[in-house]
Amino acid sequence: MDRASERNKNQPIYLNRDLSWIEFNRRVMEEAQDHTTPLLERVKFLSIVSSNLDEFMSVRVAGVQDQVKAKYTKEDFTGYTPQVLLNKIMKRSSQMVQAQYKTYRELIRLLAKEQVILTDYESLNQSQQRSLDEYFHDIVFPVLTPMAVDQSRPFPLVHSLGIYLAVVLRRDEDSTEEEEPYFAIVQVPSILNRCIEVPVRQNSKKREYILLEHLIKQHIHTLFSGYTPIAVHDFRITRNADLTLNEEGAEDLLEEIEKELRRRRWGVPVRLEVERGMHPYSLDMLKDEFEIEDHVLEIDGPLDLTFLMKFSAQVPGLEHLRYPKVAPVYPREFDDSDDLFAVLRQQDVLIHHPYESFDAVNDFLEQAAEDPKVLAIKMTLYRVSGNSPIIRSLAKAAEAGKQVTVVVELKARFDEERNIAWARQLEKTGCHVVYGLVGLKTHAKILLIVRQEMNYLRRYVHVSTGNYNDSTARLYTDTGLFTTHPIIGEDASALFNEITGYSSPHEWQAFAVAPDGLQDRLFELIDREAKNARKGKPAKIIAKMNSLSNQAMVDQLYKASQAGVQIDLIIRGVCCLCPGVKGLSENIRVYSIVDRYLEHSRIIFFENDGNPELYLSSADWMTRNLTRRIELMCPVFDYRLKQSLINLLELSLRDNVKARKLLPSGQYARVENNQPPLRSQFAAEDIDSWK
Structure with missing residues (x-):
């Protein structure tokens, strides 16, 4: 890589993935510490800090420990040996735990002021103790x-x-x-x-x-x-x-x-x-x-x-200590019609969760299950909710004699047992259940419906950045595209054929698919922006995702920055790229938004010399997503839908309440400017203002 001579040689050019993750969890804890966040929501954030740390320890730290035990001493691309990295991780995570329990004690004190007491046995009166004695015995x-x-x-x-x-x-x-x-x-x-x-004690309002x-x-x-x-x-x-x-x-x-x-x-x-x-x-x-x-x-x-997550929900009332309830609206494009197929024959539709209801996806699949003209349904399932309407619709379709193919990812971490149960249930109803390809997780989120119309077949496709999970769709920000575009439909059929059967690598017309072509396609698109910048043409990239840790992708972005491409990255979690380094990445800005909803959508914008291209993707820019998973990136062709995605990205970039900016040191600082306060997730609730 061309690294400009004026760059400070002591400035690291990569941030370590695991240390970056700890910084992410620290941002989650800041929400638990934020006095402007409703108290019971602060309690929830502290619970999330704990569950995040548990998974981090049981997977990431366990892997580093394995390397240490195997006496592996080679440095990773960020300059850390396993032993040095393990020492840093344990020191920082220990500091995090100390801060976590300091925050816990503060929250318990504040709850006590609201008459919610987490107490001990000795502090109870005799009547309360007798009641608990009976509960213990029985x-x-x-x-x-x-x-x-x-x-x-x-x-x-x-x-x-x-x-x-x-x-x-x-x-x-x-x-x-x-x-x-x-x-x-x-x-x-x-x-x-x-x-x-x-x-409850006699004549007391306390809940203990x-x-x-x-x-x-x-x-x-x-x-x-x-x-x-x-x-x-x-x-x-x-x-x-x-x-x-x-x-x-x-x-x-x-x-x-x-x-x-x-x-x-x-x-x-x-x-x-x-x-x-x-x-x-x-x-x-x-x-x-x-x-x-x-x-x-x-x-x-x-x-x-x-336990604080259930505890916060267990406490009745106290609505003033929670976020105001927001009911997702049904997508307006589908509002005036009971026939979703008829709507989609006229236009493509984007839906944005959690602001718009996942019921549209459930209804789409249920209508397909009941429609005698629907011949086949194919979809991928990565994580599904406990009582999923999707499972019921797929079962109903199979029992009605339709060709139903479901790619169930059994290796979705910590959801393996649930997915095994779904797979068996679907097989019993007559669905053709496929477990993906050897060595690859199927992480793409796609639904294909084949329908007989007049003398030909029409393909209806839904592509999403998030899982087909109606529960998380109320908690995660994600975007889904409904389309009947023939090129996307042909690619969707080819993708399922590759997963379920023997098929030579497809020449994709619209899709880019990992592990064989997604990274190369992204490199082409980034390089095109760099060439445009060198020619003095408009050149810009905005990419929204969960994580960026692939070294080659970071290097490609550095090259584009050096060519003059303006790059804005909205990355919730891990980021191994150092922004704002003179001569290397001074044209790159990185933001992270941690707020009420989990930022989960993957949306990518390329300026393309004034003819913007927009893509939805299932993939983060991590090595595992680009090389060890079946991932999907799908273009959005409709100009109107492109504009709504651009509006959504720009809304995130204007956030100056819950956004943090990544510094070259690897630390994050809250965005401060002279603009009126704008909280992107709350602003996005006014869908008509940007969609």
């Missing part, structure tokens, strides 16, 4: 299983991310305290609600809650008759959760994944969290059992703050 005690650890009873399986109690005991008949204590563990049952509502593990601790003696508990403390282990599949040798991929899920229970421990002040005997037992010394976190507060 509901909790029958579910508990004390598990002793001694010579005849080895250490039991401890599930990843479950909460357990480490119990140190003495036998009542032991004469001296010098006898070695006894040790046992008790799992806090996840099947029960972790936050127990306490009966107690954590399940605190109630169990209070009654721990009832589990060990003849023994006296000396110490009871919480602990939690995080295991390596990354699946390692032998797809080539697997006769049945579904069975292979089920086996691997069972093996995941025994994954190597990555992190041990213990309650502050844990008894030394318990701590030694746990360290020895899990063979973990360095990555032990002492927690000053409840373990696993992900």
Whole structure:
């Protein structure tokens, strides 16, 4: 790469992916710390910080640890060896946990001012304690299983991310305290609600809650008759959760994944969290059992703050402490017609979630299932909601005799079990279920409906940046395109043929598809902008995505910047590109928006010398998306729809309330300017103003 001589040689040119992710999670925590965010929403953000960190530890950090154990010492393209990176990750994540629990204590104090109290047993009156005693005896005690650890009873399986109690005991008949204590563990049952509502005190408006593990601790003696508990403390282990599949040798991929899920229970421990002040005997037992010394976190507060998500929903009322409710509107293009096919024969339609309702997608598929003229339905499923109308429609279509093909991605991380269940259910109804191609995750989001009309077949296509999941469509920002464009329809048919059968690589007319052609196509489009810039023509790129970590893609953007292309990147999470570096990336700006909804859409704009091209994509610009997944990038041809996408991108770029700007150092700073406050997600709720 041509790196200009005036660039500061001490300035890094790449940011590390994992350290960039920690910065992203820090931005999420800032929302929990933001006093302008409604209190119960701050509680939710703190829960998200915890769940994000759990996944990061069980996948990314586990992978770095594996490299360290294998004595791998080569630097990655950002200049880090695995050991140096691991040290930095653990230091920064430990600092994050400290800040997280400081924030937790602040939120608990603020909730108390709102008469919502997370209390302990000793603070309750006798009537409340009696009620909880009954609850423990009737509901909790029958579910508990004390598990002793001694010579005849080895250490039991401890599930990843479950909460357990480490119990140190003495036998009542032991004469001296010098006898070695006894040790046992008790799992806090996840099947029960972790936050127990306490009966209201007389003449009190307070709503009080107690954590399940605190109630169990209070009654721990009832589990060990003849023994006296000396110490009871919480602990939690995080295991390596990354699946390692032998797809080539697997006769049945579904069975292979089920086996691997069972093996995941025994994954190597990555992190041990213990309650502050844990008894030394318990701590030694746990360290020895899990063979973990360095990555032990002492927690000053409840373990696993992900419970706060359910807790925030559990508290009744208090609407003034939540975001105002926003009901998604039904897309106006479909509003005046019950026949979605008739609408799409006249025009292409873009829908923008969560501002517009996912019901349009559900209705589209349901109409196809019931329409006798529909001959075939083909679609990809990556993550589906628990009670999905889509599954019901696909089953109905198959039972009606239509040709239904569903590509179910069994390897969607942490959704494997659910997707296995969907796959089996769909097969029973007569759907043809395909598990994708060996070695590749199918991450493209596409639905194809083939309909008999007069003397020919018409293809109706829906392409989306997000999953076919009606639950997340209310929480994520995503964009979907409905079209009957014949070129897109032909490419859609060819894509499904490649996935489900034997087919030579297709000469795509509209699509760009990973792993074979998407990266090359993006390079061509970026290079075209660079050539235009060098000729003095209008040249600009705006790209909105979740992550950018592929080195070759970063280098391509640097070249375009050096050629004079103005580049605006709206990247929610990981970004390995250093913007604003003199002689390298001074024409690149990077923004991140963390707000009420999870920014999830992938939209790409190329100026193209005044004839803009707009694309929707399922792919982030990460190595895994560009080389190890089936991903899809689809053009938007309609001028009116292009303009609405441009308006949406520009709305994000004008955000000066929830947007942060990436600095060359890798740190993020809130956008500050003299413009009136604009919060892009809230502004987007006024759909008519930009669509």
